[in-house]
Amino acid sequence: MRSTRTLRFKLFDQIGEAEVSPSAVSLPLLKQYAEEVGSFLSGSRKVINLANFPVAVKQGSFEFEVSGLPDDIDLWTDLRALRQQDSLQAVDRGRAAVMEKWQEAARKRSTRGYAIEPDQGGARIRVTAETAYRHGVDSPWYLAERYLRGSLYESGGKKSPNIHLQLETGQSLPIAATREQLRDDKENRLYQEVLVRVSVEQHRDSGELRNARLIRFEDYRPAFDPERFAAYVEEGSHAWRDIDDPVAWVRNQRGG
């Protein structure tokens, strides 16, 4: 049976003299906060269907407690990354956008604050006027999307599903995946050469990769097809018919 976890989102503020609570919250604030919590949970890739998870509204100052969350989605990886305040470049861009909104709101209004509390002893994430959640522009690691080709030698996992790829560079790279991505893939790719699209952190100097997440497996079977090649030549010959000397043309494009 699939393991699930609970996450608490807390909003702190005041309406007049009163603390925001389930019995005292303005409709615009409630609507906005619910949307932001939803965006944070699902991330930019909409990894979960929000309709499937029960939400309890609690005192605290104002709290949404979301239960039944799968424990194998990238949400938990992002929460671990958010222990560092200069980590927004390392988390899902949808979640980073919510964190930026919360940080800006907390700076503008001294009574406003936010917290995210994972269960199972996960670190509490706080956003207040004193915190400074930001993109770590000084970090040598930058977030990129890459096509990676390599030999897949491991796939699966109970708590943290992933695949392991032996890259052409020699680096062995674990790539986080969702249970659905692996379960729904119809091909047996184990011990095969594969091409995958990933989001990954890459070191600007060494080129080393880390914290990769699978976006998708690519259909990659390079083979020469005479018919398709003939069609390509037909189209290419027509497209370049007015260029007598392509070498001179390229040189000219590059400024002589």
Place this chain on the structure above:
Amino acid sequence: MSAGCLLDTSFLITLAKRDRPQHAVARNYFRYCLDAGIPLYLSPLAVMEF
């Protein structure tokens, strides 16, 4: 495992244009790379020019 080939614009044009003198050579190189599993790469500049 092979490191791969970076294809320049002139190669792409020669591969695509039937009346280029080296068209058959380019075709043979292309086919050889595919058959041998040699990865082919394109730079953004070559894609833009082509």
